[in-house]
Amino acid sequence: KIVILDGYTENPGDLSWEGFENLGEVTVYDRTPVEKIVERIGDADAVIVNKTPITKETIAACKNMKYVGVLATGYNVVDVAAAKEAGIAVTNIPTYGTSAVSQYVFALLLEICHHVGAHSDSVFAGEWASNQDWTYWKYPLMELAGKTMGIMGFGRIGQATARIAQAFGMKVIAYDSYKIPELESDTCRYADLDTLFGESDVISLHVPLFKETEGIINKANIAKMKDGVIIINTSRGPLIVEEDLREALESGKVFAAGSDVVATEPIKNDNPLLKAKNMIITPHIAWAPKESRKRLMDIAVDNLEKFVAG
Numbered sequence: 001k002i003v004i005l006d007g008y009t010e011n012p013g014d015l016s017w018e019g020f021e022n023l024g025e026v027t028v029y030d031r032t033p034v035e036k037i038v039e040r041i042g043d044a045d046a047v048i049v050n051k052t053p054i055t056k057e058t059i060a061a062c063k064n065m066k067y068v069g070v071l072a073t074g075y076n077v078v079d080v081a082a083a084k085e086a087g088i089a090v091t092n093i094p095t096y097g098t099s100a101v102s103q104y105v106f107a108l109l110l111e112i113c114h115h116v117g118a119h120s121d122s123v124f125a126g127e128w129a130s131n132q133d134w135t136y137w138k139y140p141l142m143e144l145a146g147k148t149m150g151i152m153g154f155g156r157i158g159q160a161t162a163r164i165a166q167a168f169g170m171k172v173i174a175y176d177s178y179k180i181p182e183l184e185s186d187t188c189r190y191a192d193l194d195t196l197f198g199e200s201d202v203i204s205l206h207v208p209l210f211k212e213t214e215g216i217i218n219k220a221n222i223a224k225m226k227d228g229v230i231i232i233n234t235s236r237g238p239l240i241v242e243e244d245l246r247e248a249l250e251s252g253k254v255f256a257a258g259s260d261v262v263a264t265e266p267i268k269n270d271n272p273l274l275k276a277k278n279m280i281i282t283p284h285i286a287w288a289p290k291e292s293r294k295r296l297m298d299i300a301v302d303n304l305e306k307f308v309a310g
């Protein structure tokens with residue numbers, strides 16, 4: 001018995017759960033409220049989640065559960081220690097979104113550099129560059145060539161982001177606790193965090209959320225950055241102390257920021273970033289092009305198949 005608690009990864013109906021159906025009896029729920037988790041898992045053998053938390057209490061209550069497949073790279077929704085203790089296998093999907101998320105870094109960054117949407121809106125509103133109120137003055141453009149991108153977390157997505165940055169003519173400073181010397185070149189070098197903060201024009205976050213990375217973008221570290229730095233976050237919201245970023249955007253210390261994630265998701269009305277200047281926020285969608293969702297589901301089926309095969 002397989003229960004899928006977050007079926008919305010297939011929401012638009014453009015993909016299917018067929019792969020899981022070949023492995024067992026499948027029940028799919030679109031989204032699962034916390035109070036329904038235990039009831040819906042029931043006596044299922046395998047549980048598939050994306051955002052639904054699998055806590056110690058759920059693990060204790062669902063005695064037949066043998067497998068939790070997380071339909072995501074980050075697996076912080078599962079109490080892995082409790083699962084291990086109960087002999088439950090947990091799998092995640094580390095590779096599916098590398099192209100989608102690195103491409104998305106540039107969707108946010110290029111919006112900051114070019115304001116394509118705002119300039120297009122002005123044309124549809126009857127304005128053109130010859131008018132007095134040419135939107136250029138309101139939304140100036142910025143080149144990336146020759147600038148430096150600091151990449152915090154030089155894993156799969158960080159490296160893919162670096163390749164795109166280099167194609168734009170940017171230099172890359174990489175920070176990671178695990179260094180791969182072959183990745184260094186004329187346009188890419190590792191450095192410590194303070195060097196990255198001090199020399200980067202754009203900082204893109206790709207470290208996972210751990211105790212030591214939580215709140216790493218804070219007042220003290222922002223003070224070490226270049227005036228007018230741009231910050232992009234497609235990793236996890238709690239990496240940033242949101243009130244500190246809001247203040248830095250207000251003062252202009254940080255020129256602009258683009259984030260696909262926030263500290264508490266879905267975003268709360270009182271999130272300070274909703275009041276911030278030059279801030280773009282999108283609803284955790286970097287992972288979601290059809291191509292990467294298909295990869296996600298294919299790998300999820302493959303993971304369960306391997307588990308069933310022992």
Ligand code: NAD
Binds near residue numbers: 074094177
């Ligand atoms: P990855 O594991 O390939 O890379 C992470 C890198 O961070 C590794 O190289 C690791 O050595 C490094 N690292 C870990 N802890 C560190 C620390 N304390 N200091 C310095 N470096 C450290 O992961 P990835 O596939 O590149 O994914 C990166 C992040 O992107 C993940 O946290 C994931 O949750 C997030 N993500 C977001 C979306 C989205 O839709 N926005 C989609 C997929 C992944």
